[in-house]
Amino acid sequence: MSQAGATGLSVLPIPGLPLFAAGDDLAGAIADALTTASITLRDRDVLVVAQKVVSKVEGRTRSLSGIRPGPSAIEVAARAKKDPAVVELVEGEAQALMRVAPGVIIARHRTGHVLANAGVDASNLAPGNHDSVLLWPEDPDASARSLRARLEARFGVRLAVIVGDSLGRAWRMGTMGTAIGVAGMRPVRDRRGEPDLFGRVLEATIIGVADEIAAAASLVIGEGAEGTPAAIVRGAYYEDADGDGGIGELLRPIEQDLFQ
Amino acid sequence: MSQAGATGLSVLPIPGLPLFAAGDDLAGAIADALTTASITLRDRDVLVVAQKVVSKVEGRTRSLSGIRPGPSAIEVAARAKKDPAVVELVEGEAQALMRVAPGVIIARHRTGHVLANAGVDASNLAPGNHDSVLLWPEDPDASARSLRARLEARFGVRLAVIVGDSLGRAWRMGTMGTAIGVAGMRPVRDRRGEPDLFGRVLEATIIGVADEIAAAASLVIGEGAEGTPAAIVRGAYYEDADGDGGIGELLRPIEQDLFQ
Numbered sequence: 001m002s003q004a005g006a007t008g009l010s011v012l013p014i015p016g017l018p019l020f021a022a023g024d025d026l027a028g029a030i031a032d033a034l035t036t037a038s039i040t041l042r043d044r045d046v047l048v049v050a051q052k053v054v055s056k057v058e059g060r061t062r063s064l065s066g067i068r069p070g071p072s073a074i075e076v077a078a079r080a081k082k083d084p085a086v087v088e089l090v091e092g093e094a095q096a097l098m099r100v101a102p103g104v105i106i107a108r109h110r111t112g113h114v115l116a117n118a119g120v121d122a123s124n125l126a127p128g129n130h131d132s133v134l135l136w137p138e139d140p141d142a143s144a145r146s147l148r149a150r151l152e153a154r155f156g157v158r159l160a161v162i163v164g165d166s167l168g169r170a171w172r173m174g175t176m177g178t179a180i181g182v183a184g185m186r187p188v189r190d191r192r193g194e195p196d197l198f199g200r201v202l203e204a205t206i207i208g209v210a211d212e213i214a215a216a217a218s219l220v221i222g223e224g225a226e227g228t229p230a231a232i233v234r235g236a237y238y239e240d241a242d243g244d245g246g247i248g249e250l251l252r253p254i255e256q257d258l259f260q
Numbered sequence: 261m262s263q264a265g266a267t268g269l270s271v272l273p274i275p276g277l278p279l280f281a282a283g284d285d286l287a288g289a290i291a292d293a294l295t296t297a298s299i300t301l302r303d304r305d306v307l308v309v310a311q312k313v314v315s316k317v318e319g320r321t322r323s324l325s326g327i328r329p330g331p332s333a334i335e336v337a338a339r340a341k342k343d344p345a346v347v348e349l350v351e352g353e354a355q356a357l358m359r360v361a362p363g364v365i366i367a368r369h370r371t372g373h374v375l376a377n378a379g380v381d382a383s384n385l386a387p388g389n390h391d392s393v394l395l396w397p398e399d400p401d402a403s404a405r406s407l408r409a410r411l412e413a414r415f416g417v418r419l420a421v422i423v424g425d426s427l428g429r430a431w432r433m434g435t436m437g438t439a440i441g442v443a444g445m446r447p448v449r450d451r452r453g454e455p456d457l458f459g460r461v462l463e464a465t466i467i468g469v470a471d472e473i474a475a476a477a478s479l480v481i482g483e484g485a486e487g488t489p490a491a492i493v494r495g496a497y498y499e500d501a502d503g504d505g506g507i508g509e510l511l512r513p514i515e516q517d518l519f520q
C-alpha cells in the first residue's frame with residue numbers, strides 16, 4: 001500500500017494571503033499565494049483552508065443588530081448567559097441543542113457536526129464590527145469541491161481539499177483542528193480487512209484521516225495575529241472518494257450516538 | 261511569537277524499529293533507529309510513540325485465561341456482548357463505566373481519559389497469542405518522562421515526548437491520534453490574552469496542541485502491516501511545562517463534563 005510512512009509528511013503554510021471579504025476570489029488568492037511562495041502542488045496534496053475565510057468570502061457574516069430573537073432564543077440565552085441575538089442565529093444553524101449551561105451551548109449543526117454554538121463565531125471579525133458574527137458556510141462540502149475544481153484546473157494536479165475549523169471535545173480541554181467539509185477524498189480510512197503486523201486481519205479500524213490532516217494543518221494555521229488561514233499537507237495517505245464524496249462518513253449517525 | 265507558520269511542520273517516521281517485548285529497551289532502540297536512519301534530532305522536536313509499544317516493553321500484556329471475572333464483569337459483558345474476562349480487565353482499568361451497549365463500553369480510564377474499553381486492546385499481539393490483551397501503561401506521563409530523559413541525555417537536545425493512542429470520539433466516526441501521556445511540554449496551548457488579527461485580545465482560545473501533534477504523527481505511525489510505531493514531529497509550537505508537566509491540563513474536569 002502506498003503509505004506516508006516511507007517518506008514522511010510535511011505541512012506547508014501558505015504565506016501572504018490577504019484579509020478576505022464577501023465576494024472575494026479565495027481560490028484565485030490561494031493559487032496566487034502558492035505561486036508567489038514557490039510552492040508547487042503535487043498530485044494528492046491536501047489543501048486545508050480555515051472555515052473562517054471560506055465563510056467570509058461566502059458572505060456568511062451576520063449583523064446582530066437586525067435580529068429579533070424569538071421566545072426560545074430568549075429562554076436559552078438566559079440559561080446560557082449569552083446574547084439572545086447570537087442564540088437566535090445558533091438555533092437557526094442547529095438541528096438540535098444538545099446541552100445548555102452557563103457559557104456553553106453544544107448543538108448538532110444542520111450538517112450533522114456536533115459543536116459549540118453551532119459554529120456561530122464572534123472572533124476575528126474586523127475592528128469596529130463587534131455587532132457581527134460569522135456562520136459556517138452554507139455547505140462546507142460544496143465549498144471544498146469548488147476550491148478543488150478551481151485549483152486542479154489551474155495547476156493540473158489531483159488534489160483533495162478540507163475546510164477545517166477548531167472544535168472542542170466532550171472530555172478533553174482545548175480545541176482541535178477538525179474537518180467540516182471535504183472534496184477529493186474519503187474522510188475516513190477504512191482499514192478493516194487489511195492485515196496487521198502479524199498477518200491477521202484488522203477487525204475494526206476506521207481512521208478519521210480527514211480530521212487528522214486538519215489537526216496537522218492546524219499546527220501551522222494561525223488563529224491569532226499571524227493570520228495564516230491555509231496550508232498544504234503533503235504525504236498523507238487517503239482513499240479516493242466515490243464521486244463527489246463529502247464529510248458524511250466522518251459523522252456518527254444519530255442512532256449510534258450514546259451521548260445525545 | 262515563535263511560530264511553525266514561517267517554515268512549516270514535518271513529521272518523520274522512525275524506520276527500522278524491531279518488534280518489542282516486555283523488558284526491551286525502547287529508548288535505546290529508538291535512539292539507535294534514529295542514528296541508523298540519519299535523523300538528527302533538533303531542539304524542541306517532539307517524539308511521538310505509540311502506546312502499544314510502550315505498553316509492551318512495560319509488561320502490560322495480560323493473559324485472559326488466568327482471569328476469574330466477578331459478578332459485575334459478567335453482567336456488563338452480557339450487556340456489551342464481550343468476553344467477561346476482558347470486561348474484568350476493563351473494570352480494573354476504569355474509574356467509571358460511562359456507557360455500555362452491544363459491542364461498546366465507554367469508560368473513564370483511571371488516568372482520566374475517556375475511551376472505549378478503558379484502553380484494553382486485543383489487536384496486534386503476537387500470533388498464537390489470542391489469549392492475551394494489552395493494557396495502557398501504568399502511568400503514561402511517567403513513560404513519556406523516562407523516554408525524554410534517556411533521549412535528551414543521549415543526543416544533548418531539548419525534546420518533548422508524547423505517548424499516543426488512536427481514540428474514538430463521541431460524535432465522529434473513526435479514530436484519531438491522541439495524546440495519553442506527555443513530557444517536556446504543556447499539552448494545551450493557552451492563547452487567551454494574545455492579540456488576534458485585528459489587535460483585539462483573544463478571549464477564549466485554548467488549543468489541544470498535544471492532541472494535534474499526536475494526530476499529525478498518527479498519519480505516519482502505522483497500525484497495520486507497516487509497523488512504524490514512532491515518529492518525530494518537527495516545527496510545532498508548544499509551551500514549556502512547569503516542572504514535569506503531564507497530561508492533566510488536557511483532560512476536562514469531571515465537574516465540567518456535560519456528557520457523563
